[in-house]
Structures are given as C-alpha cells and as structure tokens.
Amino acid sequence: MNIHFNPIKCLFRQLPAQMVSAHCDLPCGVYDPAQARIEALSVFAIATKMADSSDTDYRTRAIIIKEQRAELVKHHLWVLWTDYFKPQHLEQHPNLHDLFWRATKQAGETKHLHDAATAQKLLDLIDEIAEIFAATKAAAK
Amino acid sequence: MNIHFNPIKCLFRQLPAQMVSAHCDLPCGVYDPAQARIEALSVFAIATKMADSSDTDYRTRAIIIKEQRAELVKHHLWVLWTDYFKPQHLEQHPNLHDLFWRATKQAGETKHLHDAATAQKLLDLIDEIAEIFAATKAAAK
Amino acid sequence: MNIHFNPIKCLFRQLPAQMVSAHCDLPCGVYDPAQARIEALSVFAIATKMADSSDTDYRTRAIIIKEQRAELVKHHLWVLWTDYFKPQHLEQHPNLHDLFWRATKQAGETKHLHDAATAQKLLDLIDEIAEIFAATKAAAK
Amino acid sequence: MNIHFNPIKCLFRQLPAQMVSAHCDLPCGVYDPAQARIEALSVFAIATKMADSSDTDYRTRAIIIKEQRAELVKHHLWVLWTDYFKPQHLEQHPNLHDLFWRATKQAGETKHLHDAATAQKLLDLIDEIAEIFAATKAAAK
Amino acid sequence: MNIHFNPIKCLFRQLPAQMVSAHCDLPCGVYDPAQARIEALSVFAIATKMADSSDTDYRTRAIIIKEQRAELVKHHLWVLWTDYFKPQHLEQHPNLHDLFWRATKQAGETKHLHDAATAQKLLDLIDEIAEIFAATKAAAK
Amino acid sequence: MNIHFNPIKCLFRQLPAQMVSAHCDLPCGVYDPAQARIEALSVFAIATKMADSSDTDYRTRAIIIKEQRAELVKHHLWVLWTDYFKPQHLEQHPNLHDLFWRATKQAGETKHLHDAATAQKLLDLIDEIAEIFAATKAAAK
Numbered sequence: 001m002n003i004h005f006n007p008i009k010c011l012f013r014q015l016p017a018q019m020v021s022a023h024c025d026l027p028c029g030v031y032d033p034a035q036a037r038i039e040a041l042s043v044f045a046i047a048t049k050m051a052d053s054s055d056t057d058y059r060t061r062a063i064i065i066k067e068q069r070a071e072l073v074k075h076h077l078w079v080l081w082t083d084y085f086k087p088q089h090l091e092q093h094p095n096l097h098d099l100f101w102r103a104t105k106q107a108g109e110t111k112h113l114h115d116a117a118t119a120q121k122l123l124d125l126i127d128e129i130a131e132i133f134a135a136t137k138a139a140a141k
Numbered sequence: 142m143n144i145h146f147n148p149i150k151c152l153f154r155q156l157p158a159q160m161v162s163a164h165c166d167l168p169c170g171v172y173d174p175a176q177a178r179i180e181a182l183s184v185f186a187i188a189t190k191m192a193d194s195s196d197t198d199y200r201t202r203a204i205i206i207k208e209q210r211a212e213l214v215k216h217h218l219w220v221l222w223t224d225y226f227k228p229q230h231l232e233q234h235p236n237l238h239d240l241f242w243r244a245t246k247q248a249g250e251t252k253h254l255h256d257a258a259t260a261q262k263l264l265d266l267i268d269e270i271a272e273i274f275a276a277t278k279a280a281a282k
Numbered sequence: 283m284n285i286h287f288n289p290i291k292c293l294f295r296q297l298p299a300q301m302v303s304a305h306c307d308l309p310c311g312v313y314d315p316a317q318a319r320i321e322a323l324s325v326f327a328i329a330t331k332m333a334d335s336s337d338t339d340y341r342t343r344a345i346i347i348k349e350q351r352a353e354l355v356k357h358h359l360w361v362l363w364t365d366y367f368k369p370q371h372l373e374q375h376p377n378l379h380d381l382f383w384r385a386t387k388q389a390g391e392t393k394h395l396h397d398a399a400t401a402q403k404l405l406d407l408i409d410e411i412a413e414i415f416a417a418t419k420a421a422a423k
Numbered sequence: 424m425n426i427h428f429n430p431i432k433c434l435f436r437q438l439p440a441q442m443v444s445a446h447c448d449l450p451c452g453v454y455d456p457a458q459a460r461i462e463a464l465s466v467f468a469i470a471t472k473m474a475d476s477s478d479t480d481y482r483t484r485a486i487i488i489k490e491q492r493a494e495l496v497k498h499h500l501w502v503l504w505t506d507y508f509k510p511q512h513l514e515q516h517p518n519l520h521d522l523f524w525r526a527t528k529q530a531g532e533t534k535h536l537h538d539a540a541t542a543q544k545l546l547d548l549i550d551e552i553a554e555i556f557a558a559t560k561a562a563a564k
Numbered sequence: 565m566n567i568h569f570n571p572i573k574c575l576f577r578q579l580p581a582q583m584v585s586a587h588c589d590l591p592c593g594v595y596d597p598a599q600a601r602i603e604a605l606s607v608f609a610i611a612t613k614m615a616d617s618s619d620t621d622y623r624t625r626a627i628i629i630k631e632q633r634a635e636l637v638k639h640h641l642w643v644l645w646t647d648y649f650k651p652q653h654l655e656q657h658p659n660l661h662d663l664f665w666r667a668t669k670q671a672g673e674t675k676h677l678h679d680a681a682t683a684q685k686l687l688d689l690i691d692e693i694a695e696i697f698a699a700t701k702a703a704a705k
Numbered sequence: 706m707n708i709h710f711n712p713i714k715c716l717f718r719q720l721p722a723q724m725v726s727a728h729c730d731l732p733c734g735v736y737d738p739a740q741a742r743i744e745a746l747s748v749f750a751i752a753t754k755m756a757d758s759s760d761t762d763y764r765t766r767a768i769i770i771k772e773q774r775a776e777l778v779k780h781h782l783w784v785l786w787t788d789y790f791k792p793q794h795l796e797q798h799p800n801l802h803d804l805f806w807r808a809t810k811q812a813g814e815t816k817h818l819h820d821a822a823t824a825q826k827l828l829d830l831i832d833e834i835a836e837i838f839a840a841t842k843a844a845a846k
Binding site for chain 6: 479482483486487490534535537
Binding site: 239246 | 779786787788802806809
C-alpha cells in the first residue's frame, strides 16, 4: 500500500462536511480499505504466532480468532466492492472484479492455511485494492 | 488527530513480523483507533445527511444505520481500552479511563441526538485517544 | 421470477449424500442460491405489504426487517460468488462477476427503495445466478 | 432423507406473489424449512469429512464451522416453530411440539457428536417437519 | 415469579463446583430464566416510554431497540426449552411445550404491539416458566 | 456477591412501572449485573469440565464456547460501565473505572487460561461490581 497516502486524512482533512456526506449514500456510510487491512494484519500476526507454537489449546484459540478475522476481511472487501465502487470506476480499472475475487478467495485461504506467507499475499492484494481506491478518491477531487 | 501520524504505517512499515505478533497477544489481534474513527465518520456523515431530510422513511433508515455504526464505535473503543492499554500506559496517561468513559458515552449520545455537532464531539474524543495511542506506540519503539 | 426452475430440487434430487458432501471443501459447507432467494422473497413480501400501509410505526418495523433481509441476500450472494464459483466456471460464464455485482447492488437498492418492483428485479437476478449455478452442478456430474 | 419432497418447489411453483406475501405477517418474512435443511446438509458434509481426517488443526476448523451451522439449524427451526405454525396446525399435527423439540435437540447432538449418522438423524427430523409444513401449505390453498 | 427463589443463588451458593459443572453439559453452559426476564423487562420499559412520546425519531429508536430485545427474549427462551429441559421434566410439567410456544409467540407480539400490557403478558409467561425451572432445580437437589 | 440481595427482585418488586422505565433512558434498556454473572458462571463451569478431559475434540468445543461466553461477559460489563453508571456514581465509588478495567481484563484472562481459578477471580470481580450496582440502586430509592 502506498503508505504515504492516508485515505482517512484525505477524507477528513481536505473535504468539508458536505462532501464527506456527499460520498456517503445511505446505507453505505464511509468507506476505507483500512478496515479490511487492519483485520488482515491481525490474520498475519496470528499466523506468525502459530508458527511458534505447537500447543493444541493455543492453536485452537488462534484458529478460532483467525477464522473470525479472515471473515471480517471478506466482509469489508465485499462491502467495498458492492457499495463503494461504481461502473465508471470499473471502466478505469477493468481488473476490479477479478482483484476483489482473488482477494476474498485469498482471505478464505488464510482460513485453510495457517502460515504467514498466505496472510502476506492477502495483505498484498488489499494493498492493490487500496491503491485503486486512492486513485478513485484522487480522481473525485 | 495528528493525521501525519499513521499507526498502520508504523505498525507495518517499521516493525518486523516478530514485533507485529509480539504486541498481539491472542485473542487481541492488531489494535488501531482508526477502526472506531471510521465508524464515527460514518455516524458524522449520516447525521449531516439527516439534517437535510424530513422524509420519515429516509430518517428511519438513517437512524437504523447510525445506531449500528455508533454501537461499532463503542465496541472498538471498549476493546482498545480493555485489551490494548496496560497499567504502565495508565500511569503515563492518568486520564485514560475518564477519556474512554466520555468517548463511549458520547457514542451513546450520537444515538440519542441526530446532529453533526454531537458526532463531531465523538470524533474529537477519538482523536484524543488516537494521540495517546500513538504516544504509547512511539514509546514502545 | 422463473419459478419453474428450482436449484434445491437439483441438489437434493440428483446428488447422493456422498456427492453433496464431496463438493463441500471446508470451510464452505453446502452452497445453494435458495438461501439468497428465500431472503429476497421476504424483501419482496415486505415491500408488497409496505405499499398497503401508511402507518409510521408499521413502516419503521418493515424497514428494519427489510434492511436485515436485504443484508442477508447480499451475504449469501457474496459467499456464493467467492467460495463456490471457481475460475473454470468464470470461463464458461464470463458474465459471472458482473451478474453478482449487479445482484448485490440491487439488494442494496431494495434497502433504498421500498417498492415490490425493485425487489422483483433482485429476484430476477438471483434466478439468473441460480441458472448458472445449476448449469455448473449439471456439468460437474 | 426423503429427497423427492421439496417444499421450496411448492412454495415457488404453486403460490402467486400475493399469496407469498399474504402469509408473511411482519416481522416473520417468508418461511421455508429449506433454510434449516441446507445448514443441516452442511453439518452432514462436515461430519463426513471429519471421518476422513485426524489432523488436529483441520478438525478444529471443522468443529468451529459445524458448531455455527448446527446453531443456524436450531435458529431456523425455532423461528419456524414459533412464528409460522399456528394453533390450528397443532390440532392437525399434535406431534408438532415434540417433533421440533427432538429436532432442535438433535441439532445440539450434532455439536456433541462428530459422525455423519448423527447428522443424518437431524436431516430425517427436518424432513418430517418439511412434510408437515408442506401439508399446511397445501391445506391453506 | 417466585422472587424469593433465586436460581443463581441456589446454583452458586448451594452447589459445589463439580455439581455446577455437572448440570452443564457442553455446549449448554449455565441456564437461568433471568436472562429472558431481563430482556423482557427492557421491552416493558421501552413500551412504557413509547406511550409517552409521539416523536417519530424517538419512536423509531424505541422500535429498533424493542425488536432487538424481544428477539433476545425469544432466543433465551428457545435455548432454555431445547437445551435445559429434559423428557422427565416434560412428564412432570406436561404444559411445558405449550407454555414456551405461547411465551415465544408473545415475545413476537411485543414486536407487533407497542403497549406495556402486551409486554406484561410476556413477563407473566416468563414467570410461569421460571417457576417450573425453579421446581426442576429444587427436585434435582 | 451479597446473594441475599437480588437486583431483579428490587427492580421488579419494589419499583412501579414508571420507575422501571424512568431509569431506562433509551437505548439502554434495563441494567443488571446478573447478565455478566450468568455468562461468567458458564465460563467457570466450562473451565471446571476442561480440567477433567484431555480429549482434543472436546477441549476444542469447550474453548470455542468459553471464548463466546467470556466475550459476552466483557460486553455486558462494558455496557454497564458506559451506559448505566453516571458521574455521581463515580464520585461515590472512585474505584469504578479501575474495577471495570480489571474485570474486563480478567474476562480476557479466562480466554487465555483454561482453569477454574481464573474464572473464579472473574466471578469475584463481578460480585464487587454487583455490590456497587446494588448500592447505587438503594441510594436511588
């Protein structure tokens, strides 16, 4: 992710209240790939910890929480795909559907597989999405 | 909020995987005040839109969604308060408990009251929390 | 809606238990467009009832429930799109991504608009998805 | 399981839209035993897969998902019992209460026990409920 | 409800840890009609407040919360009916099924109707259930 | 816990409907520490049963349910802290914030650790909260 770009900053710093609400057509609220990314970071952290432990009870808890976090990643990505992105965005970014499909499938992979590399791939795909998101935000200004 | 500071950036850019997981003691995952802030921005946007509409059905939907978003703000703040902050943080920031209490109560206020000013007060309190969070992150390096 | 077509019938009638379980790779469970369709029928029924009532409290309850049902439609469709469909299905049905995008966006429309025609469009899109689903099931035999 | 019987078919095929909505008195929405049955099929599929694996992490995920699916079975059956069925149905089908009690208890059993036979018993009880449901639908015409 | 009898007290005061766990066969946990009753008290309180207000936005929020609380009443009662009560309890209390059916249907009524009398009927039915629950607890000692 | 004191009894026995609703300012509903306590009793019972079993599948289910119950304890305590307690209560009980912080952290501990002693500490902290709650109720009369 272009981490020098901060969607929240742009959103809140540079847009007056009217514009903030203007991009929020009920029931969508405010969109931000950071929501999916934070949950994916949690999946990554859990997978990293699982590599260091063979305790069955500990792994059970790690898997329970990883399932939940990975599901939240899927949910946040699905909402972004369906509710935020519009046909004109698709024209400018024709790989949008495929990218979200691969990202949400990768979130599923982080449930199946318990290693950090699988979670890193998810983070990379979310970063690709975040860049497209940032580009559409910049274009909207 | 000091928006030039980006917790995700610090978290992901400057910490190796071990340290990422090090601060994540299951079942907490990764912490970030941005989660509460994004939902609070949604509450703010909804309140702003409600000011422009007297349509009963529209207001019903706005209130339904605002209730959900404000509840998510409360949840994310509660988790941050209980799971992330440690006694040493409290020593350095003795107003921590009171700040979280007022912030979560203010989230409740944004359910009662439907105006943007009430939501702005919530955003300001979350920014105070985000600054303390950033300070503890900086101190941990 | 094309009510002569019935995916569950195909699923139950033509597949023995082994095959039902065979297509379930954890954590997906069993897939069936009927889940989304039943919730969409509920959205349709609620919209039909709303047309007959101007009672504010009644409409409030109808909108609350319709929001929930429409959200469930979105969820069931998202899961089907991400977890059930595979790249080979996409080759055979290149409109898959666009169809799911329009269907989930239409589910969002049934939250915005309270009329039966908007819900009927959602049912029609789910029927299109159900036909593709049935075709992939038939091809898998 | 009696897979020749299909309630959704009855529902979709034989009732016009008006009647579909007519039996929906808010907040119930549309009723269909297929919702419980699809989740029970998932429980059955998971139990079948568990019989083939002794991998601890895999079994953990299977149990997590089976708990969720079995809980959804219970929920869908409870809603059907309380919201759909009326006193006149009980007169015609005096075993209704006992049948739902045994079915929801059996759903609990599929959490305790991880074998396909326990899940099959659940499917059989849901089929008994589906037949009564279909009979009441037919009688309503 | 026989309010001199306190299930929690008996449960915790008079039973050693072994017996506490003995009656808890996973996944049931600890049972107590108080869970349903507390939510029903909330429904009652909300209905009482609704009688005093004609403000549309206020009523919207009251209805949203009442729907949630009434749903929680249903859920707690369903769990109690399916998971706690056993066949021998049914022999001693043959009206058990009917009582739970009427109580959960009454919880649904408190969604339809917004008056305190409807909520009071729900509380009375929960009290009947609580008395039977207390009798089975006493018999188990 | 002063088990001779029963919040529900006081609430329902000694307060007329007006006062019941009077202390319920939407969206709070009715407050009662018993909600957190019942879930904590479940955590305690599960931990006690885990001590007696080394079956991996059984422990997996126990951990899944214990995670859920402990999370419910946290939620009920957070709601009580934010929504019920007012500044004047804090003046009379200056340890309120610290007590809730330790109690919710202890609920987290019951996820990490699987022994009954850890769950007992949680119950003791909830009892301290219940006594303060009872004192504020008595003072309100």
